[in-house]
Amino acid sequence: MYQDLKGKVAVVTGGSKGIGNAIAERFGAEKMNVVINYHRDRAGAETAAAAVVKSGGQAEIVQADISTEAGAEKLCQTALDHFGKLDIWVNNAGMEIKAATHELSLADWNKVTAVDQTGVFLGARMALKYFKANHVKGTIINMSSVHEQIPWPTFASYAAAKGSVKLFTKTIAMEYAKDGIRVNAIGPGAINTPINAKKFADQAQYDQTVSMVPMNRIGTPAEVAAGAAWLASSESSYVTGTTLFIDGGMTLYPAFKDGQG
Numbered sequence: 001m002y003q004d005l006k007g008k009v010a011v012v013t014g015g016s017k018g019i020g021n022a023i024a025e026r027f028g029a030e031k032m033n034v035v036i037n038y039h040r041d042r043a044g045a046e047t048a049a050a051a052v053v054k055s056g057g058q059a060e061i062v063q064a065d066i067s068t069e070a071g072a073e074k075l076c077q078t079a080l081d082h083f084g085k086l087d088i089w090v091n092n093a094g095m096e097i098k099a100a101t102h103e104l105s106l107a108d109w110n111k112v113t114a115v116d117q118t119g120v121f122l123g124a125r126m127a128l129k130y131f132k133a134n135h136v137k138g139t140i141i142n143m144s145s146v147h148e149q150i151p152w153p154t155f156a157s158y159a160a161a162k163g164s165v166k167l168f169t170k171t172i173a174m175e176y177a178k179d180g181i182r183v184n185a186i187g188p189g190a191i192n193t194p195i196n197a198k199k200f201a202d203q204a205q206y207d208q209t210v211s212m213v214p215m216n217r218i219g220t221p222a223e224v225a226a227g228a229a230w231l232a233s234s235e236s237s238y239v240t241g242t243t244l245f246i247d248g249g250m251t252l253y254p255a256f257k258d259g260q261g
């Protein structure tokens with residue numbers, strides 16, 4: 001637990017399931033006040049909100065499309081209306097679509113980049129506007145992926161968007177460092193979340209994924225949320241513009257693990 005997080009106000013996009021849900025819960029355990037965004041899964045957001053309240057925080061759930069300006073504004077306004085301020089913004093919402101790139105439709109490319117790339121820009125811009133206007137030394141956390149670094153055939157739109165999140169994070173970290181605003185990314189590897197449910201239900205695909213993780217296991221959403229809590233807290237006060245990989249070593253070139261090469 002991080003003492004300084006108590007009473008802080010956070011927006012978490014895509015908080016109804018998976019990593020976003022775990023971050024909301026962890027922030028609740030830190031006694032924070034959390035605006036939990038969802039797109040379609042209201043029940044998931046309600047479950048996350050109940051967990052936050054149970055551990056002593058406060059929560060508001062908000063339906064919003066984070067790939068729109070109106071969506072980002074609604075989230076910020078909810079934080080201000082209900083909790084009177086904003087300290088932390090987590091751009092977590094994400095999606096992926098599998099397709100061979102020569103067959104990837106423009107519509108699907110646009111769908112993925114709208115959420116994974118434009119959504120991150122709009123959320124960060126909203127938070128930065130508020131932080132600047134109110135002289136808040138706030139923190140932004142962008143959910144990237146190991147695929148900001150590792151190419152991912154048949155997921156070109158996702159990898160391209162995450163690569164963009166990486167340099168967007170570094171750029172705005174540099175731009176706003178003088179204001180005391182910190183901006184970091186988290187790069188999860190293979191985590192047990194709904195985005196992977198279908199893949200992990202297939203034993204062969206599950207084993208294949210595990211074989212690419214030096215630690216030999218899939219990660220949990222709570223393990224990613226622990227990184228988000230640290231990046232949100234003042235324990236990481238000298239950390240900005242970095243990606244914290246939480247991936248069991250997936251980015252360490254696991255093909256070399258037996259000393260071949």
Ligand code: BGC
Pocket residue numbers: 096144145146147188189190191195196209
């Ligand atoms: C993706 C997962 C994938 C993992 C490792 C994540 O960014 O969302 O679907 O299992 O990267 O490849």
